[in-house]
Amino acid sequence: MVTGMRRVEKTTLLRQIFERITSDNKLFLDLENPLHQKYFEEIDYEAIAYEFSTLGLNLKMRSYVFLDEIQFVRTMPSIVKYLSDHYPIKFFLTGSASFYLKNVFSESLAGRKYLYELYPLDFEEFLTLKGESAKVPPDYITRESLYTHFQTQYKEYVEFGGFPGVAAKSSAPEKRDALNDIFSSYFNKEVLQLGDFRNNKIVRDLMLLLLERIGSRLDISKLSAELGISRLTLKEYLAFLEGTYFISLVRPYSRSRDVEIRGAPKFYACDSGLAMQIAKVEFGRVFENAIFHQLRAQGVALNYYRKKTGVEIDFLVTRDKKKEAYEVKLKGTERDQNTLDRLAQELSIEDASLISFHFASKAKAWYGFQV
Missing domain, CATH: 1.10.10.10 (Winged helix-like DNA-binding domain superfamily/Winged helix DNA-binding domain)
Known part of the structure; x- marks a missing residue:
């Protein structure tokens, strides 16, 4: 997870990592976009997995999912935990609300996450x-x-x-x-x-x-x-x-x-x-x-x-x-x-x-x- 103040280029960093993943089995979603938020409104998390597959992700093999600005989907911690538990998905996430990210994710993904805080340039x-x-x-x-x-x-x-x-x-x-x-x-x-x-x-x-x-x-x-x-x-x-x-x-x-x-x-x-x-x-x-x-x-x-x-x-x-x-x-x-x-x-x-x-x-x- 990459977190930090707005406009420190978290999205730019996330896209650079996305481009460096050599596998084609990857997906990038911007959660400031209401159309992308809609994929995560399903109560049944299996339905979200199905949405991923309709977007071209093969969930039977190692998958890479990049989600930008996850603070706009309040249920994201439990969604990420469920999908990580049931599918070979590696998530790359960004968000600007550190309290939400650190505290909620620490409960749901203890020991399975790395948090990187991005600041303005030195x-x-x-x-x-x-x-x-x-x-x-x-x-x-x-x-x-x-x-x-x-x-x-x-x-x-x-x-x-x-x-x-x-x-x-x-x-x-x-x-x-x-x-x-x-x-x-x-x-x-x-x-x-x-x-x-x-x-x-x-x-x-x-x-x-x-x-x-x-x-x-x-x-x-x-x-x-x-x-x-x-x-x-x-x-x-x-x-x-x-x-x-x-x-x-x-x-x-x-x-x-x-x-x-x-x-x-x-x-x-x-x-x-x-x-x-x-x-x-x-x-x-x-x-x-x-x-x-x-x-x-x-x-x-x-x-x-x-x-x-x-x-x-x-x-x-x-x-x-x-x-x-x-x-x-x-x-x-x-x-x-x-x-x-x-x-x-x-x-x-x-x-x-x-x-x-x-x-x-x-x-x-x-x-x-x-x-």
Whole structure:
């Protein structure tokens, strides 16, 4: 199963896999298409198997069935389980509702599924799409000319994000139009069709508020008061937005697991470009949002650290059971590095790095494009 936010090209990936299957005994169905949804409305699952056979699938031999956007068929987990149990079918699936996919499928296909989460492009993938062949330097950069070479493209990456369809556009107006379309598509396809909420306007307002405040701690009481809804309703909305990849949560680090779970998480948007263009967020927050995505793409566990005094470390990364500390600044200074080192020492973390957007000649900093 491939899951992820809308417009991260899950369908493109699924079709590429479909084309690489050498067998002709395969089938591709798009479940956003009402005509394709109709095949799965049968109460008798044997009737669905019959529909597959009428579409050219030989169910007596190994078959490959590709189903795109399965969240539009609520009974899909039980259908896939039944057909997998009774026929030699290998399913390849995509969907954008991770809560639905992870929880329902985990019950019906325990031990027989592989879940792959697809996210917007990281910076190296962005460069590849742009046809840029130069390798990002792995060491500290001391020459401003080398910094400038990569920074021009990295600034575009931060401002417009990593959605492939946006990155492929050549002009800023085209990119903005594409980002507006992604926001609209998410609201219409996920919120309106899947959410089944009583007040969709409040969900829209919540989405905009969250985009404006990326990188902040989640204050349930304040948000519920601003929107005029109960804390319970707000939590339901937030769970949906997280489960459909619109936002991601980063929990505070504590040596006590119970304290970590109870602490207020920070939240980030699905894409820095979406926050920058839809909500007009200040650049420092958008830069931090981009760094979050670059770190997450490395498959590491992420937390943040905050003391009672309010001093914090933006990201604590757990990689191979070792912790790393990262502080994100528009222009890193020696003072920033010293503060980070002191906080990291309190946590017995040896690897502490300052990440700067602007060239920092007087600080030993990494740059966003090196993350």
